[in-house]
Amino acid sequence: MSCRCLSRLWNLSLLRYAAGFCLLFCVLECPLTAEEGDAAPVTVPIEVEDPSAQHPGLVVSSDTFELLTADRIQTSLFAHRRGGLRRRALGNWGGSRASESAVHAALRWFSRHQDENGKWGLRSYPDRCSDLGPRCEPGEAHPDAGGDITVSAQALLCFLGAAYDHHIPSPFRRVVKAGLDWLLDQQQEDGRFAEDNVRVDAQATLALVEAFAVSQDPDLREPAQRGVTHLISQQHRVPERALAWGLRQGSAMDTLTTAWVMQALYLAQMVDLDVGNGIVGGQHYAQAVWQGGREDFLLRWNPSEETQDATFHLAAGAHLVTWTWRDQEHAMHDPMREQLRFRALQNAHIDHQVRQWPMNVENLLWTTQALFQLSARQTDNSLWQEWNAAFRDVLVAGQRRDDGCFDGSWDPQETRFDGHQLGRLLVTAYATQSLQTYYRYVPIRAPR
Structure with a gap:
């Protein structure tokens, strides 16, 4: 029986309750098994529940993470990315048909703009599009290997976030495989990807770790471990204590770089890679900043600058804390939640508003991921509902949905963040991942 027929039968209440989970799984999975190389649009059928309804979601207790190994990964942090759990997560947390349509339009846009060698090139990506009409503009900043590695890693994270890897047959399997092969070719023997840029290394390592976790490809274990080992080697240390990371070796520790690294290390630990005392070091850093009274987690792009962007630093710091103490409650969680409520919603500066595009x-990405995880720890998730209502439809409406090269992307102009000069590739990746938040990582509820 075809997927179309099953979808029609699904609407009959008798079959809906009689067929149970097996029919639900079949209906949801059929659109994700198109023949390899078929670049036709992918439609994921979603029956979205009332976003205001209170659902507990999937409860994962802290002891789940102590001995979490690869054979248990599908029931853990990545479990909501496919099948019935993805559908449930979208309904529970406020996703919509429109938000999922935007995600898949973005993935199609990425697939059309991939270089022949598998990378997404800041300068070269517009030339890959065969659509008629005006072409997308090239990125203006960092037209070097580091810039290409950053946007390629972020593009891969978008595909992986939607459960597309290089093994399972799908319209994007070849795209993901080519991207991973190129990224692996950029890795040096010591595990680094870029010359003296820990933030680039962290994002590339994160992409490899996620690909290994999702696909369970044994060939990815060793390069993922090398990337993790290199990150640990760049960690600041004081006598008898590991701390955090700076943008470059020897530079001052900063929250943004540390947040990227901690996300990679936490996921690496989940799939039984050796992370040494890296996570403990991140805890030391976050605790020291907190106890020092710097609740906004000040981030210095340039140590000589006096003016600091407190809202963005707070969002990056909150994201860091959600990964540093993911499986346990911490005194930082409640104050951070309230500060984010004030700075992101009630008193948002023009550079951080989410109620209009651009x-x-x-x-947006840091705040959305942090609020999603922090709100999941509360019985009352009204803060998440307020945030989701503020950004979701605005972001969807801001996506280019026209014929030609731009279709599925977001315009980078006036997006008001430090790296926006990297252009349409990075802006589209961040926007896509923000719309994947509902199912990208299972929300962890504090043990009761």
Whole structure:
């Protein structure tokens, strides 16, 4: 029986309750099994529940993470990315047909703009599009290997976030495989990807770790471990204590770089890679900043600058804390939640507003991921509902949905973040991942 027939039968209440989970799984999975190389639009059928309804979601207790190994990964942090759990997560947390349509339009846009060698090139990506009409503009900043590595890693994270890897047959399997092969070719023997840029290394390592976690490809274990080992080697240390990371080796520790690294290390630990005392070091850093009274987690792009962007620093710091103490409650969680409520919603600066496009998509990504995880720890998730209502439809409406090269992307102009000069590739990646938040990582509820 075809997927179309099953979808029609699904609407009959008798079959809906009689067929149970097996029919639900079949209906949801059929659109994700198109023949390899078929670049036709992918439609994921979603029956979205009332976003205001209170659902507990999937409860994962802290002891789940102590001995979490690869054979248990599908029931853990990535479990909501496909099938019935993805559908449930979208309904529970406020996703919509429109938000999922936007995600898949973005993935199609990425697939049309991939270089022949598998990368997404800041300068070269517009030339890959065969659509008629005006072409997308090239990125203006960092037209070097580091810039290409950053946007390629972020593009891969978008595909992986939607459960597309290089093994399972799908319209994007070849795209993901080519991207991973190129990224692996950029890795040096010591595990680094870029010359003296820890933030680039962290994002590339994160992409490899996620690909290994989702696909369970044994060939990815060793390069993922090398990337993790290199990150640990760049960690600041004081006698008898590991701390955090700076943008470059020897530079001052900063929250943004540390947040990227901690996300990679936490996921690496989940799939039984050796992370040494890296996570403990991140805890030391976050605790020291908190106890020092710097609740906004000040981030210095340039140590000589006196003016600091407190809202963005707070969002990056909150994201850091959600990964540093993911499986346990911490005294930082409640104050951070309230500060984010004030700075992101009640007193948002023009550079951080999310109620109209264009917006600062980097701040959006950090704030969205942090609020999603922090709100999941509360019985009352009204803060998440308020945030989701503010940004979701605005972001969807801001996507280019026209014929030609731009279709599925977001314009980078006036997006008001430090890296927006990298252009349409990075802006589209951040926007896409923001719309994947509902199912990208299972929300962890504090043990009761």
